[in-house]
Amino acid sequence: MTLEVALQHRFPGVTLDIAFTAPAGVTALHGRSGSGKTSVVNAVAGLLRPQAGRIVLDGQVLFDSAAGVNLPPHRRRMGYVFQDARLFPHLTVRQNLTYGRWFAPPGPGPDLARVVDLLGIGPILARRPGALSGGERQRVAIGRAILSRPRLLLMDEPLAALDDARKAEILPYLERLRDGLGLPVLYVSHAMSEVARLAATLVLIEAGRVTAAGPATALLSDPALAPMIGLRETGAILTARVAAHEADGLTRLDSPAGPLWLPQVAAPPGAALRLRILAQDVMLAVARPEGISALNVLPATVAEIRQGEGPGVLVRLAAGEATLLSRITRRSAGALALAPGRPVFAVLKAVAVAQEDVGSG
Structure with a gap:
């Protein structure tokens, strides 16, 4: 999957002039509030018509102002997860999930049982949204979007409305989806902890313009970008593998930088x-x-x-x-x-x- 975005659009107080390419995997759009991240996602979804530009997904032109092309949202096959879950309150979790299948095109794709397992929502299928926690509601919203078999999953600050405990609960499920389904994702967040855990590609946006784009590991370890990321949030991403859980409660990791010890990590030996x-x-x-x-x-x-x-x-x-x-x-x-x-x-x-x-x- 390759998403190519180039768009220009004026809002009161800010002018978007955005261009980037998102390869397969999770691409995160990161920037301060009001920088234009949500507007970019809405343009990709077809909810915003840019004044100028071109958007192409896997060779298919979704929008081209010069050629007069602007596919309606339902023909773009996007799954959209908003900051609030937006579930149907009168339907059960199972019914909310299967509602997404009404919009799924024919052909192979993740089935209900697989999505329920990946998101850990089997025990709550009979409940209604009013009886769910914030994290549970977001997991259901994600499952509904996935079951519509989208070509691209759009996630706009999906954890912003959750407290730290609920964020910690849901992040492992997002990692399982990333690793288990391989569904390409355009992920908007101003929380660098989410970006660092999930994204393969990072696009930094400031005042309506892209200031840097590329592999997340390279950008996050670039000192020149620290002012944009924030000094307190600046850090490097390190890959490691669990070597052993030791008797004193520490976990030993093997990393390219050398052995590391951390408080016990909830992952089996050999886990990346x-x-x-x-x-x-x-x-x-x-x-x-x-x-x-x-x-x-x-x-x-x-x-x-x-x-x-x-x-x-x-x-x-x-x-x-x-x-x-x-x-x-x-x-x-x-x-x-x-x-x-x-x-x-x-x-x-x-x-x-x-x-x-x-x-x-």
Whole structure:
């Protein structure tokens, strides 16, 4: 699946001038509120007609202002999951799910039993939406969209209305859908923790324009993009595999950067994981530290140092075959005489990686 988007549209206070290509997998649109993310998704769905542009999905032109093409929404075969679930209150969960099948074209696709299993909603099929939690309602809305057999699933801030506990509940199900169905997704979110766990491709949007687009792992570890992402949210994505669950409650992971220990991870040995390691949680040392409580000490080499407007700097590190980021002060960087090529040790406390930043790979 390839989605090509190029559109221009004026709203009061902002002008959209957006262009990007989304390959197969999950593509996340990330930016501040009002940057134009939802308008882009609505244009792809056919709910907004841009003043100019062209939108193409797998070679089929959905919209072309120059050629006068504008397919209506029902012919685009999109599944749309909104911020609020928008379930039919008088129907049961099963009936809400099967409602999506009325719009499914003939041919193969995920069946009801498979979707129910992936979303973990078997025990609630007989309930009505009023008896569901927010996370359960969103899972049902996602299942309904999938059962319409869309070519592309559009998700506009699907977790924004949920509290942290409900987000933590639903994110693993989104990962299961991503890995189990292979359905291409255009995912809108301003929460970097969601983007880091789910997205293969990232499109950063600011004030109606694309400022960067490409593989999420590369963009998230680029110090130049930290002002857009937010310094507190800046960090690198690291892939790892569960090596063992140890008797003291820690899980040992094998990663391209070296072995890591985290509080027990709910995944079996051999499972692939995807970790977000925040730059502010990575300390640096020029000699291997001894007599410290931090368990994770990774040999690395300074690849780049980028100074911000304040007292801090971002240091990009090559750690084995992985990339890490460290956010330290200019004073510390000077005291350590950091420069590209300098060997260092990246120090990370085992408890520094939050559970929400550990996802399936």
